[in-house]
Amino acid sequence: MSSHPSRRGLLGAAAALALAGPRAAFGFGAPTRVDVAELQLARGTLSRPNAWSRLLLETVQTTSVECTPRAVQLEPDDPELFAHPFAVLVGDGEFPSLGAAAREQLVRYLSYGGFLFVDDTSGVPDSPFDKSVRALIQDCFPTRPLTVLSAEHSVYRSFFLLREPVGRVALHRRLEGISLGSMHPLIYSQDDVSGALDRREDGLDLHACVPGGEIQRREAVKLAINLIMYALTSNYKHDQAHVRQLMQEGRLE
């Protein structure tokens, strides 16, 4: 079909890159590359540095984004949080309310360009973690409730074209978020996306993905990469040039 782009059309320009040889450097050192900050609370949260390292490596291999494949653990009121514009809050249990300083910093972080991915790993509806997350968001953004992201949301097309979001489990198959300006700086999944990414030191996956197995894991990886890309490009994929082109090529309805 002529409506589909040729492989050279999509990546033709990149073909010349191979001839150009390796670049002299990748970013100006770690501080300018993308990494992950894991928010750690007194209880209820998890740290999965291997999951994020895997995501960042997958991102480097799949996209042109330069990443430092590491995760740093920070408390919400740590000013160092502002050195890491991509943060995650992962957990499976109830966590305590944030103090005023931490809450204020979290609001400022999200208001001025930070991005937070919240991942409920419990794999059950109405988990204690879910209740704590919703209470936290109510405290921080009382006028901006969590809403389900529509199928047209940029996060579903920021790099991969995704039909539905899944993680280690596929119970909810949805993402929620709060909007500030033109983007959603906080996105929430209840399907344990980080569980699909997490692995042991020897590289083997830690958790089985149910019910879809490795195909589901692949979709979870794609979703996680899209989250990184969305955090960087926000609603870029809703720019007219992209929408028009994707529709012309029949890849978007």
Next chain:
Amino acid sequence: MMDWLTAGGAFGGGKLLFTGEPLVIGLVAVVAVVVFGLAVSGSWRSRLPELVSLLVGLAFVGLVAARPVWLAEGERVEPGRFVVLVDASRSMAVAEPGGQTRFESALALAKRLQATETFHFGGELRSGSPSVADLDGTDIAGALQAVSRRYAGEQLAGIAVISDGIDRGGLIRADAAGARSLDESVLPALGGPLTVYAVGEARAVPDVSITDVVSGSFAFLRAPLTIEVRVERSGLGMESVPVTLTRNGQPAGSGVARFDAEGHGSAVFTLVPDAPGRFVYEASVPVAAEDAVPTNNRMSRVVRVVRDRVRVLQVCGSPSLDQKFLRLFLKEDPGVDLVSFFILRTQSDLRSGFSPDELSLIEFPYRRLFDDDLSTFDLVILQNFDYEPFFERDSTRLLGNIAQYVRDGGALAMVGGDRSFDLGKYGGTPLEEVLPVKLGVQGESVDEAAFAPMLTEAGARHPVTRLLADVAENAALWQRLPPMHGTNLTLGAAPGAGVLLRHPSRKEGGAGLPVLAVRQVGSGRTMALTVDSSWRWSFSEAALGGGNEAYLRFWKSAMRWLVGDPDEQAVVLELPRENVEPDEPLRLTARVRDAGFAAVAGANVVGTVIGPDGEVPLSSPTGDDGEATFLLPTAQRGAHRVKITATSADGAALGSAETVYAVITRDPELDRIGADAATLQALAEATGGRFVAAGTWQEPLRDATAGRTIQDRRESPLWSAPLLALLAASALALSWWLRRQSGQR
């Protein structure tokens, strides 16, 4: 003789008044009594004639002191005045088919009317008979009001108005449906009967005229601009006329105006301005051989084109934190129309095993962007973008396009990263020629160490880095901003570039390497920011509770300067208006600043005003405030172009600028030149007067009973009459002579 002796008084009816000061009269009386008393002392019977003469003399002196005045009052009646008002507006200069102008006909009529008083009028009333028809406007009602005020309370024998009836005042009003009628409310009570003489014949004069070019005084860049050209026809049978529109002398459109039954028509042009600035739009219609007034066949109007939104192309070689924050800023700014293209995947990412059909990627339309659409952008940002993998064999041409786009007035910003400057292989390309930094670094071309950029002297006052108005506060703000993580290395600033931020330790040629540099290239501007962590000015400031104002202001200022905000050129020309009336004072201010945006005192500002009748030179030095002012010529109707060049005292070029203005070419007096007898007839009917058609003669209405009573009042100062002085002197002299005859001293 008798009048002289009596100071012209003391005859006819009247009365005597004494106007002397009582004090003076009293003093004179006392002196007279004393003198007489002294004269009487001793034997007075033998000196009776002497004393009588003395008494008479003193009485006359007292009479002079009393200052007698003879007051005569009366009245007389003179015939009423006949007043003639001659229309001397420019439409009266139109020649009729017979060869005689309306004005000549009017003067002949005025002479025949033998007026007591003659006035002429255009927009206002003037005394006397006119010598030429050259007045602006025609206000018949205003002229009658002025006459009414002038002769208030006086009964006039008659008033005659001689006109072609083309009233530009308030005599005619149009209702919502466009129907025209006489507005009687503007007519004053006249002191005598009115006779209206028409000159000129309606539709007898062949003419096509542009009556107006309707547009706003400003338009938005790349937004439709509608210009309506209104035309009128008289004395010609054509159904339509071609209308041509030019912009700064270049064709901008053509159309056809079709006339309605009343001879009105219009042509509408919809244009899309592609550049900001002031432009002269001139509409014209062909001049037919029989056209009586060729000068009303063209009309100019200056339209100022402004940006409503800055159209920005952001091309980024890799999504990054730096790109993220810049996009957020650009996307949130309602004044920005942003087109972004980010390279999300390269050849080296293919091994990941995902099929292209799974991807939401589109082809990077670099040819369309840099071949066809480039001129539609106000600003191009190449952010960590390496052209080579994409442009391939078109590299030289496409980079040349960008360079030419800059020279032609476009704006370019290159932002650092591992794909920028020498790492992006821009050295030696056409694009390097327009960058503010020199490329060609051999070996290491990046320094990854963190550093705090230093604000330069030029940066302290340049609008891009002047984030706060106060110099000290601005310097303190830059000092406290978080450090940058690494920088591209360059060979220093390009010739003519201004360095606003420098590296504190990396040197080139003895000076710190430019971190932020700007440059004017041709009509465009470029900026080089050699870091990829300016986002930290936003996010790290927010961490301190300070918000992201510094980052927003920096990029906002940079964008405004790059796109050549009129207030941020090296030479700025300021005009209070772009369309002025003839002879209206119009002052041009030229502001001159150097690359660091400091006012340049003593700069030579020279230029020319190119108008319809040739060139007028301009020359003036700038003052301490860097400003030079000029009074522009506005005598000639039409478009005028001002070209200004500024050089420093040592002859170095500082910049140039151009602007345009128009002395409106519309002459309302020549919009319509067909005589309007109907208006004059309606005027006569409304006032109960007489209408005399053009080419015919009737005597004017005259009120034979009209007259004016002249009040006479005549004062004759008797005290200064020579006869009184003569009598006093004679009596005193006789008394003195008799006294000497009687042997007394």
